[in-house]
Amino acid sequence: MKKNDVIKVGLIGLGGMSNAHRHFISEIDELQLVAICDVNQEQLNKVGELERIGSEKRFQEIEDLIANPDVEAIVSVVPNNLHAKVIELCIRYQKPLMTEKPFTLNFEEAEKLAVLYEKQPIPCMVGFSYRYIPSFRYARNLIKENKIGTIRHVDIRYLQSGGAALFESPYAWRFNKASSGTGALGDLGAHMIDSARFLIGEFRSVSALMGTFIHERRDPISGEMKKVDVDDYASFQAILENNVLGNFVTSRNAIGSGNQHEVMIYGDYGTIHINCERPDEIELCIKEENEVSPSFRTKKVPELYRKQQWQDFLDLVKGNQQEGTPTFYDGYQNQKVLEQIIESAER
DSSP states (O other), X not given: OOTTOOEEEEEEOOSHHHHHHHHHHHHOTTEEEEEEEOSOHHHHHHHHHHHTOOGGGEESSHHHHHHOTTOOEEEEOOOGGGHHHHHHHHHHHTOOEEEOSSSSSSHHHHHHHHHHHHHSOOOEEEOOGGGGOHHHHHHHHHHHTTTTOSEEXXXXXXXXXXXXXXXXXXXXXXGOHHHHSSSHXXXXXXXXXXXXXXXXXXXXXXXXXEEOSOOEEEOTTTOOEEEOOSOSXXXXXXXXXXGOEEEEEEESOOTTOSSEEXXXXXXXXXXXXXXXXXXXXXXXXXXOTTOSSOOEEEEEOOGGGOOOHHHHHHHHHTTOOOTTOOBHHHHHHHHHHHHHHHHHHHO
């Protein structure tokens, strides 16, 4: 594929998250949305009209879109139980892919995909979008430059409130284990795991606790109460690379939290605090000259740490992978840690 070629993209899944992907595709001259896929014919037609995609490029079957010779790259925004199917088909048809997290429904699926991928690798990006928050990228560079000395421990949280009883959130696929694999752990915790790997390094061991607070939710279609069989809360402690200790908490029932993914990194000579809700600033606690004791100061993130995930995807597709791009390997490793957390909680 030549440097300036326009890449023809097929989008699978037209739910809420797809709107953001469609927006980003439209902003990049080197990408063109040419095909869409969804089981909902009404939504398929609606989006097709908005994007001016003809009926011959509106698919209800995933394989039909991936196999289409006019589609050169795939963006997948489907429920977790379909992630492995999409990845497997993209490997079979050798189509570059951007897939949402978590990587698969479970680690068994991830292991099977790894065998296929080793034989026929493809450009594959996993949607660990917090790698593209400027403050997270800046923090990573400060750690590399040893600005706070040897890292000793980290505290990582991802809290949302939408699952709390107060809001009476209806039953959806995310509350069903067969469709999602896990609840808050896979949905939010996967991002915590990736942030730890991105900033610190690999996981060595975990000890976990998981719980469900609301055991039934009302089906918005039938009106009946349906059983929730996934977690609303997960916490775990971990030993990371270089014996860095980690404490992790995620919950959908944290009233007062919007989309609160934040990280505290504690080193011998200072502390870094970052929060995705404040993407352009970072809090540093580093002792300044003539100070008796260090104190937190808010610092603006330099512009050079601003980068679009889609640019890295373009580079990946064109054979110019950038350092830090979340790839197939990162998805696989993330799923492995998720499996270890689930096993620990069950034991």
